Amino acid sequence: MTFFAQFQIWLGAFLVLALFSFLYKDNPFYKLAEHVYAGLSAGYYVGLVWQSVIIQQLVDPMFDDGQWWLIFPGLLGTLMFARFFAKWSWVSRISLAFVMGNTAGVFLISQLHGLILPQTMSTMLSLNPKNGFAATLLALVTVVGVISTLIYFYFSKEHIGVLGGTARVGIWFIMISFGAHFGYTVMARISLLIGQVQFLLFDWGGSIKQIF
Amino acid sequence: MSFWEKVSNIDRRWIYFLVAVSVVFPMLVVIKFPIGITPEAKQLYDAVEALPDSSIVFLTFDYYPSTLAETEPISIAALNQMFRKNMKIITMTTVPLGGPSIAERVTRKLANKYNKVYGIDFVNLGYKANYVAVLKGMGSSIESIYPADNAGTPLKDLPLMSKVRNYNDVKFIFVVADNGIVDYWISIVNAQYGTPVGAGVTAVMAPKMYSFVEAKQLTGLLGGMKGAAEYERLVNHEGTATRGMDAQSMVHLLIIFFVIVGNIGYFATRKSGRSGQV
Amino acid sequence: MKTTLPVIVAFLSGLIMVVGFFLNPEKSFLGNVEEEVLRWGTIVGGFTLLLGVVSLVRVNSRTVSQKKQGWIFNLITLISVFAMAIPSMIPLSSKSAIGSVLYSIIPASWGGLFGTGPDSIYDWMFNYLESPMMATMFAMLAFYIASAAYRAFRARNTEATLLLLTAVLVMLWRIPMGEAFLRLFGDNVPQYINSFVMNGVNMAVQRGIIIGAALGAASMSLRIMLGIERTYMGKG
Numbered sequence: 085m086t087f088f089a090q091f092q093i094w095l096g097a098f099l100v101l102a103l104f105s106f107l108y109k110d111n112p113f114y115k116l117a118e119h120v121y122a123g124l125s126a127g128y129y130v131g132l133v134w135q136s137v138i139i140q141q142l143v144d145p146m147f148d149d150g151q152w153w154l155i156f157p158g159l160l161g162t163l164m165f166a167r168f169f170a171k172w173s174w175v176s177r178i179s180l181a182f183v184m185g186n187t188a189g190v191f192l193i194s195q196l197h198g199l200i201l202p203q204t205m206s207t208m209l210s211l212n213p214k215n216g217f218a219a220t221l222l223a224l225v226t227v228v229g230v231i232s233t234l235i236y237f238y239f240s241k242e243h244i245g246v247l248g249g250t251a252r253v254g255i256w257f258i259m260i261s262f263g264a265h266f267g268y269t270v271m272a273r274i275s276l277l278i279g280q281v282q283f284l285l286f287d288w289g290g291s292i293k294q295i296f
Numbered sequence: 297m298s299f300w301e302k303v304s305n306i307d308r309r310w311i312y313f314l315v316a317v318s319v320v321f322p323m324l325v326v327i328k329f330p331i332g333i334t335p336e337a338k339q340l341y342d343a344v345e346a347l348p349d350s351s352i353v354f355l356t357f358d359y360y361p362s363t364l365a366e367t368e369p370i371s372i373a374a375l376n377q378m379f380r381k382n383m384k385i386i387t388m389t390t391v392p393l394g395g396p397s398i399a400e401r402v403t404r405k406l407a408n409k410y411n412k413v414y415g416i417d418f419v420n421l422g423y424k425a426n427y428v429a430v431l432k433g434m435g436s437s438i439e440s441i442y443p444a445d446n447a448g449t450p451l452k453d454l455p456l457m458s459k460v461r462n463y464n465d466v467k468f469i470f471v472v473a474d475n476g477i478v479d480y481w482i483s484i485v486n487a488q489y490g491t492p493v494g495a496g497v498t499a500v501m502a503p504k505m506y507s508f509v510e511a512k513q514l515t516g517l518l519g520g521m522k523g524a525a526e527y528e529r530l531v532n533h534e535g536t537a538t539r540g541m542d543a544q545s546m547v548h549l550l551i552i553f554f555v556i557v558g559n560i561g562y563f564a565t566r567k568s569g570r571s572g573q574v
Numbered sequence: 575m576k577t578t579l580p581v582i583v584a585f586l587s588g589l590i591m592v593v594g595f596f597l598n599p600e601k602s603f604l605g606n607v608e609e610e611v612l613r614w615g616t617i618v619g620g621f622t623l624l625l626g627v628v629s630l631v632r633v634n635s636r637t638v639s640q641k642k643q644g645w646i647f648n649l650i651t652l653i654s655v656f657a658m659a660i661p662s663m664i665p666l667s668s669k670s671a672i673g674s675v676l677y678s679i680i681p682a683s684w685g686g687l688f689g690t691g692p693d694s695i696y697d698w699m700f701n702y703l704e705s706p707m708m709a710t711m712f713a714m715l716a717f718y719i720a721s722a723a724y725r726a727f728r729a730r731n732t733e734a735t736l737l738l739l740t741a742v743l744v745m746l747w748r749i750p751m752g753e754a755f756l757r758l759f760g761d762n763v764p765q766y767i768n769s770f771v772m773n774g775v776n777m778a779v780q781r782g783i784i785i786g787a788a789l790g791a792a793s794m795s796l797r798i799m800l801g802i803e804r805t806y807m808g809k810g
Contacts, residue, residue, distance in 0.1 A: 086594020092698075096706040103710040107312050107717055121707040125393060126627045128700060130655070130660025131626030132392055133593020135690045136423055137620030140444045141613075142691040157614040167808075168628065177580040177807045179618055184806050187428045188613045188795035189591025190484065195795070196484025197595075198513075199788040203781050206511035222774050226510075230785070237786050242747045254782075261779035263740025264771055265503045266519065270719055270741070271748050272366065272499035274319075274547045275521035277716035278540040279365020280651030280709055281319045304725075305727070309783040311724055312717045319716075329750030334768055361705040362712035392623055397700045400692055426619025432591070436605070440613045447691055463581035488595070499748075506772055507781040522748050545751035547716070552742050559738075562728050 090291050097288040100280060137161075229257045298414050300564035311429065311554070318550045322542035331541060336509055340516020344374070344468060349381045351467040352460055356481075357389040357399035358473035363498050364398070366396040369524035370496035371472050377531045378470075379410040382455050385418040386466070388442075390427035390477050396420070396446050404516040410446035416452045421444030427477060431484045435463055463489040468515075474498045478505065482513045496523060581801035587611060588799035631655060662696040664688035744766060 102117040142158050145151040160179045167176040207230045209223035235247060236254030243251040347353070355374060359367040378385050387403050389395030399420050412418055421442045424430050433441040438460060439451050451457040459465060469491055470479050478495050486493045492515045497505060499520025509512035518527050521544060524537035594608030635646040642648075654718035665673035665688070677685070690696045729735040746752030747767045756763040 086710050090360070092702045096702050099703060099707050100710045103707060106715065108309060115644070115647050116650065117707060119651045121704065121711070122630070122656045123651040124658050124699060124704040124707075125652075126630045127655040127658025127662075128393060128696075128704060129627050130421060130659035131690050131696050132396065133425075133620050134659075134663045135448070136396075136446075137425060137617060140448055141424070141617050141620070144448075144450075145443055154617070157617040160614070161618045164618070164621045164625060165628065167625070168632075172756045173808070174576040177576070178583055179621070181580035181584040182587050183426065183615060183618055183622070184798055185587035186591060187426075188584070188798040189588030190432050191791055192588070192592055192795040192799065193595045194483040194487065195788040195792040198487030199479070200785055200792070202511050202513055203507060203785050203788075206507075207781060208785050218687065218769075220456065220589065222769065223776045225770070226778045226781075229775055230782045232631060233779045233782025234786055237782070242460045247495050253735060256736060257775055259736040260740045260771065261503065261776040263737040264744045264776045265500075266737065266741040267744030267748065268499040268503055269518050270548065270551055270723070270745055271522065271544065272363075273712075273716040273719045274407045274551075275499065275540065276363065277315070277319055277547075277713040278521070279536070280706075280711065280713040281316075281323065281543070282365075282536060282540065283706065283709075285320065285323055291542055306724075308721045308725075311721045315717055315720045327751075329754055331750050332753050332764060332772065337658060361708040364705070364709055365713075394700060396690070397697055398705075400697075401701065404692065424620070426616045427625060429612040429615035429619065433616065436609045436612075440609050441616055465757045487732065503772070503776050504780045504784070506777040507784055510773060510777050511781075520748075541750055545749040547720075548745045548749045551723050552721055552745055554720060555727055555738060555742065558724045558727065559729050 085291065085294055090295065093287050093291045097284060100284060228253065230256055298565070300561045301500060304561040304565055314550060315547060316568050317547040319543045322546045323539075326539075327542050329541070329545065331522075331524050331525050331529050331538065334523075335508075336506075336519075337519040337523055337530065337571075338516075339509075340470075340496075340518060340528040341527065342345050343492065343494055343515045344377055344470065347381070347383070347467050350384060350386045352386065352456075352465060353378060354466050354469040355385050355403075356469070356471045356473065356477075357387060357395050357402070358391050358471060358475065358477045359395070359398070359498075360391055360474060361394045361398065363474040365460055365536070365540070366498045366521050366524060367375045367472050367474055367496065368398070368402060369521070369535045370518055370527060372406065372535055373524065373527040373533060373537075374470050374472065374496065375403065375406040376533045377413055379406060379417075380531075382417075384416075384459075386421060386456070386460065387418065388421035389423050390430060391475070392423055392425065396422045415449075416456055417463070419454055419456050420446045425562065427480065428484070431480055435485070435489050437462055463491045469493045470496070474501070475502075478508075478514075482508055486513055496527070499523075577804065577807065580807055581804070585799055585801060586793075587615075592799075627655070658696060658699055661688050661694065662690050740771065744771065 095230040099117050099120070103114040103121075105111055106114040140155055146154050153260070160182060163179045164176050166174075207226060209226055211220060211223050211227070214219050232250050233256035234254075234257060236243075236251045238247075242248060342351075355371065355378065357371060375385070380408060385403070387399045389399050399422070403420060404414075406412075407414065407418055414420075419549060421438075422445060424441055430441050438457070442451060444450050445454060445457075463469075463485060469481060469485065471478055471493060473495065474497065478493075478497060478501065481493050481495075485491055492518040494512070495505060495514055496518035497520075499522070502517065502519025502523070505514060505517045505519070509517050521537050521540055524535075525541050527536045528538050590608050590611050594604055597605045597608075612701070631652065634651050635650040638645050638652065664676065666699060686693050687695050692773070727738060727741075729738050747764055753764050756767070794803060798806070
């Protein structure tokens with residue numbers, strides 16, 4: 085491993101351990117790493133927007149391909165920054181409205197066509213016992229589960245009587261689902277820790293072994 | 297203070313210490329239990345395997361550096377399978393913080409291993425803002441959204457992209473994600489353009505994805521590091537996910553132990569609290 | 575005007591998307607308009623990413639200039655922003671006016687250090703500084719979830735007990751060691767957990783949540799397009 089490769093790993097290890105030190109107590113090393121992290125994240129966005137939007141989507145098409153009408157979205161984007169000036173902040177609403185309207189239009193169709201309809205159709209399962217015990221049981225669980233969950237989250241009517249009973253069933257289903265979700269969440273968090281420990285043990289550890 | 301009260305009020309740093317030991321120990325003393333394959337992982341693997349060699353596919357890097365431990369092994373395993381089948385891979389990301397850099401680093405590393413040529417065998421489109429517009433826009437023309445690749449090379453100068461106008465020319469979309477973008481790949485791309493979508497997601501997101509798998513909107517699912525380990529086993533490439541499963545096992549058992557001991561302590565102190573009241 | 579114009583813009587840009595769904599862009603003019611509007615959407619969306627950066631720089635600059643407590647750390651934040659941003663914006667070649675001046679001063683071989691490509695300063699700082707730190711921030715959550723599991727996850731009632739039992743079962747099922755343990759009770763036990771817990775109860779609940787959330791999102795989208803919902807515009 086070259087000196088620069090070693091330096092990279094040691095620098096990364098220092099920052100990782102500086103952040104982990106917060107688990108013991110807040111300290112200046114943690115604060116240093118935290119502020120560097122915040123700054124680098126912001127700086128990354130600048131480089132990304134400069135290259136992928138301003139150069140690739142505005143400057144190059146306008147000057148190389150003659151697509152001069154792109155000055156309009158460029159202006160719309162620049163108008164976003166008007167929100168930092170109190171007197172002109174209303175101008176940024178135009179740009180925001182363009183993006184929000186755009187997104188709302190796509191969502192209106194995609195949520196109905198791409199989520200509600202297919203998911204509802206997939207819930208219309210046959211409860212015919214001729215399909216076999218397992219398939220019928222699964223179908224029953226699915227239908228009861230979907231309906232009781234939807235009813236549990238329906239708060240426009242008081243949960244009493246039949247509605248209340250169905251909502252009660254819904255809670256049990258939801259608790260099982262959230263339990264599964266919790267199990268998966270624990271797994272997720274631990275995996276992230278494993279990744280960092282692998283870096284410290286094998287990459288940094290390997291570097292230490294090589295040096296000493 | 298009774299024994300159970302002391303146990304219930306233990307300094308949290310001892311808990312952190314036990315977690316750290318549970319992660320480090322299995323990495324030094326390797327046990328390796330066999331990894332079972334779930335039907336959803338097999339379904340995804342079979343779907344990609346069934347595609348004709350040299351098919352054009354999308355591989356998305358829709359994840360932040362914070363979840364690399366779970367998602368990068370999935371990307372690597374997928375790339376191993378796709379490059380082995382000589383597929384033409386178009387990579388892109390809807391994640392602004394780090395997505396393009398991760399896609400570039402991971403893809404080039406694997407491409408060097410399989411002697412693949414940029415522009416002919418794979419292309420990195422990079423990132424463009426407003427993922428809803430990106431996903432919808434690529435349905436009519438990829439070039440309208442991405443006039444150039446991540447490095448700034450115009451798409452018309454890349455031989456691979458001359459064969460791809462929009463989703464109709466793509467045989468499969470393999471989404472690797474750590475956020476809700478999978479929902480939009482399904483509801484916008486799969487629903488409106490019919491392109492099959494498979495997903496490798498973080499464990500936090502996996503429970504939700506089962507609905508899409510059952511509705512056949514998603515072709516296969518990998519969940520978290522276990523899902524990544526399953527896929528590594530299927531493509532016959534042992535990576536960081538497989539190596540991390542021992543540590544995963546140890547910490548899971550520790551967490552279960554904490555839940556049990558914590559509840560015993562809770563009931564014991566609650567009981568002694570009640571019996572103390574006359 | 576200050577509210578009416580944005581409402582009209584939102585309505586028109588949304589309407590183009592809705593109507594465009596039903597039209598073939600290769601055969602209709604409106605389809606082409608939809609394609610161009612989406613392209614504009616990605617350009618305008620890119621500028622929103624910079625809003626946070628401008629805000630961060632303003633806040634930190636104010637703290638540094640007023641020398642408030644801990645201003646050194648705010649200065650470090652500002653230095654980090656510019657250390658990442660400036661090299662990424664420097665031209666890669668001598669074709670442009672700025673590039674021709676720059677590469678008359680520094681060697682042309684240094685060009686690879688600038689921009690956002692592999693081996694650039696920008697890419698190096700991301701891979702060796704930013705990425706490990708971001709991963710570590712989230713890795714710390716493992717410790718917090720362990721502490722929460724010990725201190726807070728209590729089987730106080732039937733529902734909580736149901737949640738905890740399912741969580742323990744799933745945590746066992748997801749690890750190779752646990753899967754081997756569950757097979758002691760029957761070879762098909764892991765398969766039953768996958769089929770009836772994950773693909774059964776969990777799938778049903780998640781589907782109910784997906785349908786409910788999608789109905790909410792669709793109605794919110796309609797409200798935004800029709801100008802009923804204006805909270806995204808802010809005050810004034």
